[in-house]
Amino acid sequence: MIEQRNVVAETGVRARTRKAILEAAVTVLSKDFTASLGEIASEAGVGRTTMHRYFPERSDLLTAIGAEALDKVAVATEKARVDEGAAADALERLALELFDLGDLLMLAFNDPGLTSGPDWETETEADRATARLLGRIRVEGGDPELDADWLVQVLWAVLYAAWAHTKENGVPKHQALRLCLRTLRNATGLGAV
Amino acid sequence: MIEQRNVVAETGVRARTRKAILEAAVTVLSKDFTASLGEIASEAGVGRTTMHRYFPERSDLLTAIGAEALDKVAVATEKARVDEGAAADALERLALELFDLGDLLMLAFNDPGLTSGPDWETETEADRATARLLGRIRVEGGDPELDADWLVQVLWAVLYAAWAHTKENGVPKHQALRLCLRTLRNATGLGAV
DNA sequence: CCGAGATGGAACACTACTGTTCCATTTGTG
DNA sequence: CACAAATGGAACAGTAGTGTTCCATCTCGG
Numbered sequence: 001m002i003e004q005r006n007v008v009a010e011t012g013v014r015a016r017t018r019k020a021i022l023e024a025a026v027t028v029l030s031k032d033f034t035a036s037l038g039e040i041a042s043e044a045g046v047g048r049t050t051m052h053r054y055f056p057e058r059s060d061l062l063t064a065i066g067a068e069a070l071d072k073v074a075v076a077t078e079k080a081r082v083d084e085g086a087a088a089d090a091l092e093r094l095a096l097e098l099f100d101l102g103d104l105l106m107l108a109f110n111d112p113g114l115t116s117g118p119d120w121e122t123e124t125e126a127d128r129a130t131a132r133l134l135g136r137i138r139v140e141g142g143d144p145e146l147d148a149d150w151l152v153q154v155l156w157a158v159l160y161a162a163w164a165h166t167k168e169n170g171v172p173k174h175q176a177l178r179l180c181l182r183t184l185r186n187a188t189g190l191g192a193v
Numbered sequence: 194m195i196e197q198r199n200v201v202a203e204t205g206v207r208a209r210t211r212k213a214i215l216e217a218a219v220t221v222l223s224k225d226f227t228a229s230l231g232e233i234a235s236e237a238g239v240g241r242t243t244m245h246r247y248f249p250e251r252s253d254l255l256t257a258i259g260a261e262a263l264d265k266v267a268v269a270t271e272k273a274r275v276d277e278g279a280a281a282d283a284l285e286r287l288a289l290e291l292f293d294l295g296d297l298l299m300l301a302f303n304d305p306g307l308t309s310g311p312d313w314e315t316e317t318e319a320d321r322a323t324a325r326l327l328g329r330i331r332v333e334g335g336d337p338e339l340d341a342d343w344l345v346q347v348l349w350a351v352l353y354a355a356w357a358h359t360k361e362n363g364v365p366k367h368q369a370l371r372l373c374l375r376t377l378r379n380a381t382g383l384g385a386v
Numbered sequence: 387c388c389g390a391g392a393t394g395g396a397a398c399a400c401t402a403c404t405g406t407t408c409c410a411t412t413t414g415t416g
Numbered sequence: 417c418a419c420a421a422a423t424g425g426a427a428c429a430g431t432a433g434t435g436t437t438c439c440a441t442c443t444c445g446g
Contacts, residue, residue, distance in 0.1 A: 012414085012415090013413080013414075013421080013422065013423095014421090014422080017422085017423090031305065032305070032306065033226065033227070034226070034227055036402080036403060036404090037403080037404075037405095038403080038404095046423085046424085047423065047424040047425065048404095048424085048425090049406090049407095049423075049424060049425070049426095050422080050423055050424070052404090052405065052406080053422085053423085056405080057404085057405075058403095058404080058405095110303045110304075111303075112224065112225070113225070143375065143379060143384070145371075145372070145375050146372060146375065146376065149358070149362055149364075150354075150358060150364075150372045150376075153354040153355075153357055153358045153361075154351065154354050154376055156354070157350040157351055157353055157354035157357075158347065158350055158351075158380075160350055161343075161346040161347050161349070161350035162346075164346055164350075165342070165343060165346045168346075169342055171342075171343075178338075179338070179339060179343045182336065182338050182339065183339065183343075183347055183380050186336060186379050186380045186381070186382055186384070187351075187376050187379045187380040188379070189379055189384065191336075191379070191382065191384075205444085205445095206391085206392065206393095206443085206444075207391095207392080210392085210393090229432080229433060229434090230433075230434075230435095231433080231434095239393085239394085240393065240394040240395065241394085241395090241434095242393075242394060242395070242396095242436090242437095243392080243393055243394070245434090245435065245436080246392085246393085249435080250434085250435075251433095251434075251435095
């Protein structure tokens with residue numbers, strides 16, 4: 001009998017339950033980071049006991065969320081093909097993909113503790129790709145005063161703003177996204193191109 | 194003997210202690226919102242007992258921080274004289290003043306619960322002034338696609354980004370502020386003016 | 387200098403959440 | 417179907433934070 005625990009591609013019931021718990025956790029924690037495990041379990045439609053079987057401690061759950069976020073960012077960045085075409089278009093593709101992270105975006109942005117694991121310290125390929133893209137902006141007619149490090153901050157902040165705009169003001173997602181992309185283009189100085 | 198409790202202009206020792214506690218709370222909570230009252234007390238250089246004398250319950254402390262934030266925003270907005278001069282300059286003055294809120298900015302931005310009292314629901318004069326200013330931007334050559342509500346989100350998000358930029362990347366405050374102002378001018382579409 | 391006010395610390399009961407165990411029940415898979 | 421896996425609920429001990437009381441000490445302000 002081969003041990004199948006801890007395998008990524010866990011199929012069937014276990015994978016589905018695990019996913020449900022993670023999604024519920026993101027939903028609940030993005031609203032209130034101090035929410036109890038009981039609240040998360042009930043949001044997931046799962047007994048608290050079951051949750052503890054998948055994530056023995058609270059920190060295990062948080063770690064898993066962090067890993068999921070890291071992974072989703074990597075996938076989104078890859079899909080955006082940031083090295084292809086004009087920087088302005090690549091930035092638009094990237095923002096488009098990252099915007100879909102939704103609540104996970106809010107959570108990772110708001111909570112300092114979530115993004116503090118060893119995995120977040122080391123620079124990922126996605127980080128490098130984003131830095132390459134944002135560095136390319138100055139060369140292609142962007143505002144020469146704004147360096148890549150700063151534009152990283154702006155990118156995430158504006159994405160956050162867009163998501164908050166839908167939550168707080170009830171603006172439809174597609175419109176918030178449009179505003180977001182337009183604002184990013186302006187902010188980088190690529191607006192007039 | 195006249196009761197002097199609950200008077201705003203409490204002078205002397207009590208006022209100083211109260212202020213020290215509030216400042217410590219902002220410092221500590223902006224790093225970790227789940228920090229215990231004991232940590233806040235020790236950061237303030239004050240016994241936990243004393244803290245409970247000023248703020249009987251945790252929620253009282255949070256309410257006080259919220260009120261302080263509201264007040265500081267009002268003062269900053271007033272000082273910025275947002276109705277005077279060109280919109281671009283007024284926006285710069287406003288951002289300059291708000292940037293000084295520092296950790297309070299991070300805290301109010303990150304924690305949803307802090308800004309959820311009845312005081313935050315009602316529109317303040319500062320809110321109206323900011324809305325007036327941001328509405329004025331379109332008229333004065335700003336990007337016509339961006340409405341005032343969205344620009345409010347962008348203003349706060351970029352301020353946050355600037356503050357985070359100093360914290361995370363060790364960028365000096367004056368430089369972060371410069372980037373922030375420049376980015377806001379670009380984002381609103383007033384850059385080329 | 388002296389008293390009222392302000393403080394700090396110890397001790398206490400209380401609460402909410404956490405993490406664990408055990409068992410009955412349901413689910414899905416071969 | 418039959419069996420193994422997965423689940424939910426109850427009960428439990430342990431822990432950390434909260435809010436309170438009491439008292440000794442300190443320090444301003446008159």
